[in-house]
Amino acid sequence: MSFEVDIGYSSQRGPRDANEDFAGAVHAPAGDEARGLIAAIADGVSSGGRGREAAQTTVMGLLADYFATPATWEPTAALDRLIGAQNGWLADHNRRRQGKQEGAGTALTTLTALVLHGQSYTLAHVGDTRAWHVRADGEPAQLLTQDHAFDHPDMRSRLTRAIGLDDQVRVDYLQGDVRVGDCFVLSTDGVHGVLKPQQVAALALQGDAEAASEALVHAALDAGTRDNATALVIRVVGLDARQLDDELGDGRRLAPPPVLKVGDVLDGYVVTAPVADTGVHLLYQARHPVTRELVALKTLHPSRAGDPQERAMLAHEAWLGQRVGQGGGFVRVHERAPDASALYIVFDWHGGRTLEQMRKDGTRGTVTEVVGAAIEVSRALGRLHRHGVIHRDIKPGNLHRGDDGRWRILDLGVAISGREGAAQRELHAGTPSYINPEQWEEGGVADAGSDLFALGATLYQWLGGHLPYGEIEPYQVARYRRDPVALSRLRPDVPVWLDHLVRKAVARDPRERFETAEEMLLALERGASRPVNAPAATPLIRRDPLALYQLALGVSVLFNVLLIVWLLFLPR
Template sequence: MTLSVSLGHASLTGPRARNEDFVGAVTPEGAELENKGLLAVVADGVGGHANGREAAEFTVRSLLCDYYATPDTWAIPKALDKVISAANRWLVSQSQKRSDTAGMATTLSAIVLRGRRWVSAHVGDSRIYLLRGGELKRLTQDHVWEHPELNSVLSRAVGLDPRLSIDFSEGDLQENDSLILLTDGVWGSLQDARIQSIVEKHADAQEAAFALAEAAVDNNAQDNCTALVLRVAELPRDTLRDSLARIRELPLPPTLKPGQEIDGLTTLDVLHDSRVTLLYRVRNAAGDIYVLKTLHANADPHDAAALAHEEWIARRVTDAAFPQVVPWQARSHLYYLMSWHEGESLKQRLARGHRFSAAEVADLGARLLKGISALHRLAIIHRDIKPDNIHLGADGRLRILDLGVAESDGQGEGERFGEINNPGTPSYMAPELFTQGGERARANESSDLYAAGVTLYELATRKYPYGEIEPFQRPKFGDPTPPTRFRPDIPEWLESILLKAVAREPERRFETAEEFLLALERGAHRPLQVARKRPLMERDPQFALKLVCAVSLVANVFLLVALLMR
């Protein structure tokens, strides 16, 4: 069963010479409906401003198109915010460039229905209502200033100000819910009781929308009248949350030994055995080999939820730089399958005594950053980049392993479910991730790139830029040790890149994986210029005060001696 919604809309000009409202909706099917949901929008071009209709139409069309181009792993509010903010910047820029588009602005009310939830985004004085069980509830607040000579003056609108603040809210859906989106021409002419009565009277969503707009015109509306009605007929049985709940309720498999079977899979050997997780190499009846990831028998419900969330993230990372999740319908226990690849990790290669040349470091770094870039485009932070988690296959392909502590804002589940493993390895964690003054920064793209820099530094030198950091240690970070201190043959261009990548302050590092990658690809042809040491005043901001105090002390001593010798 999938989400089933009937939709109707109407937009009447009313007493105005021109209809400046715009309304639209997208009703996708299949995976797109499951991942992104149904999106419906109304907008009201700001009256008295140039090209209000154009502003409303541009904003609605941009949102309907671009929302579905955002990554599936983005949370709905984040995706809506990114797209609406981009439209706002464009409208503001048009106002600044051309005198005939000054003040080009519009209200906006949008709602997304996905799974068994709704999420709204709202700016201005159009409105969204929820009619449920005979009760009409307004879901939005009008953004207006009270004015003694006018009915209302908008305090917020898309295109009105470079800094746009959007109201977001969300809630659960129920079957037979009606979501009603109205511009002020309708709600300003009809009382809430009349709106409810009209929607309840018309079972068909299209008839209800037209009846609302027509009733507003008949009631002497002073503006364009636009209504959009959504009726929820059926809700899906299985949302992501339901799926995760079902998976984590499966029983944990027993500890498996080579030769034992589970769900048609034969265990070959144990690949990894940590405090909580287990990885087995298994084979199906056709001879295909996979990796099976599960938990120890003493794992708690939070660990089970985290494993289910890890699988959800891994399913969405389809880039070739990552192992792929393998669907297995016969699953009767809590685990998931990944593709198996012959080869070894970079840590194993280091342990074998391999000495990586500068060219190898640059090549591996470029491939690593392409994988990290693919991850960041999906709004996923790995949080544990290190040689142990970078695999070089027998096929020559580099793959990034272990999304066990990865974070995605697509559902906010990473924080909610907790983590199976510790979040990161100390020697590869950025300085800002260590607790400072009781607060610890949250991992982000910059900390992933820092870990990539430490990884390449280790491949080149077998050392860490700030020395090895033990768990629970509170390290103090000065300047990173130049790699040439450990390997004089490292070229200057590579040293500059490594020093920038592992800089103590985030603002001194590469901003994106693409920037880091470009620096490696340019190499010696266009080398970076990076200061080997920070200026003394940056390393010790109080140095000037200390120097003044020292000079003053010396001068006072001389004066005292001079006075005593008289």
């Protein structure tokens, strides 16, 4: 179901001469729907009649500019930047007015802003407007904000925080999860000042959102409010797929479970077997609480449970798995239940073996099997790259052939998407023996070509029995001094076209390689009918500049020795 809300708005000036409240809501623009919507309410405060101006400019500016901020910004970062800018502008205008005319009055406003995105909400709050969260299951209305006003009865209207009051404003932020049927109520003190929380909850669920907002305002007027009365009601009808912000929020809020053993139950999942312990992650086989099908649970090792970067990377992996795991070539990731008690990822379970396990077992695939696997993996990499995602760790251990005969790419834990944190982006990820020369030797950035080189190295190892440039340990400086030996010399049944294709994929010169996964896929599908050319031999000066200099030095020394012998010992 796509993200969908029902919005209602009502505002009355009540006994006041003018209405200084203002509210509004805006959906994300077309093509950017995943960013949800933003709603805001403000209650202007002034001693010179400019409260309406302050409230209106603050709300309209926030609604107009929020979706113009980069999509990679976390909602609190975008809100903080925009609210801070509006506060500075309003505070400066107040100073200018005071400087031009003594007693000109100041324009201040409260602000409560709500961003709904994916399956989460983010709330920003300054002043004494309020936000309420009302569940459809009849739970009491939850007040999400705290008033920034003096506690003394005679000073209730005196704000301790407001937009435009000081050069800097401190904003309260709150984040939480959203369910279908949830209702959010944003109100000014003309409403909540005379209505009890039970009344707010009951009226918010009456009829549609428009009828609920009108019911709240009319109830406040009937209760004798002495201020403007404004209510903005937002009812959640449908949720979008979980977004990265949802996963990151869970990563901060939830703790990984302790080490589990067979028979333990985690949120209904019954552990049936431990699968792997990498020292960073734990992997279990478990049974789904509803379907009773086998699934895989992945979580952090207890020794890494307190590491915020590892939590963020696990959350990023869950989000990527949900984005790319639906179309084949990857293991599907299940959405985490809203009431999950711990941090973990749930994957479909696929029996079978990885290519690394097959190699260790001595299973040697036929040329036809290798080509078929390469086609499936290339197609999956193409899908991944079209999503703007780089895997960064393609190797035999991350290529899995299921019992259904299909090949899948595993482990998106170190993948980058443009939305990952700086620590993950700067991580020197990957397995050295499968990393391309320009990345390993020159510190280059991983890109789509890095994944294709790693796939080529994997195919070369599968067919030829060893890596194209030999094993490289993490502490070694890679030495790409020899071009890979032709596969047809290592394994006679490898056809010339496949030998050329694999050596092109792992060519020392990146200009000789495939540029995209689609290009490599097309070459695999065409096979011998349209073979690619083998890469040209790499000149010694590029493969090993030091060896060339050593050779030149050796020739020079030899020449000088011969010259000395001729001058000293031979007759002239």
